[in-house]
Amino acid sequence: MTGRVEQAAERLKALGHPVRLAILRRVVQGPEAGTPAGELQSRLDIPASTLSHHLATLADAGLVQVAREGTTLRYRADFGVLHALTDYLWQDCCAGGAAEPPPPSPCCDRD
């Protein structure tokens, strides 16, 4: 059984890489059905094998999910997991400071 802290750490670690953070960003802003790996590759301009490796890391951490559609694989964000993670981080790390500003606005403007 993996503890809460260990799981959160694994997920944060998965996010702790510029390329993976950029990948997730794309995936989050992409279509709900998921973004094809190939599109991510051409956008981010990195070798396919490297991308695949990072995608596997994100998927292993449970941050994204995969679905095949013909020959293409579509990656989409698991918002439930992302929420759980931000919630955990919030309560664990930011709550505790006494006078805190209000929580970040949930889903407003994005470019």
Added chain:
Amino acid sequence: MTGRVEQAAERLKALGHPVRLAILRRVVQGPEAGTPAGELQSRLDIPASTLSHHLATLADAGLVQVAREGTTLRYRADFGVLHALTDYLWQDCCAGGAAEPPPPSPCCDRD
């Protein structure tokens, strides 16, 4: 100049380790003046040198700050940075999902 993504990734990476996450947890919940390294050490029961290494990682990432008080060093959380990070993560990774539940409650119950 380090980009926004790179900086966020560095900070997330710093959080992406069970021991460091546990450290931050203690520090956040500890006194505002900061928690002595020695107390962290006895609580977490890890070698002093290992702890020091992790503390340096957290400090380098800007998540915690240090202040000397006699022979002891007190570590305290930088809530501003933590906020900025959670905000970034929120807007970057969680906004984008269409029907989102309300944001996590800011600072309510903690055990």
Added chain:
DNA sequence: AAGCTATTTCGATAAATCTAGAATTAAGCC
């Protein structure tokens, strides 16, 4: 200054991560 405590820095080793070319699998199409 000598001694004590708190903590870091040094040094060394084991393990994990990152990267990417080459080979492989998976699926559709003629």
Added chain:
DNA sequence: GGCTTAATTCTAGATTTATCGAAATAGCTT
């Protein structure tokens, strides 16, 4: 079946990270 596209897995090398004992530093206290 054979060809093409999409993506992964294999393999390997370079770099980084994690760990921790031993040695060094910083600051009391007497």
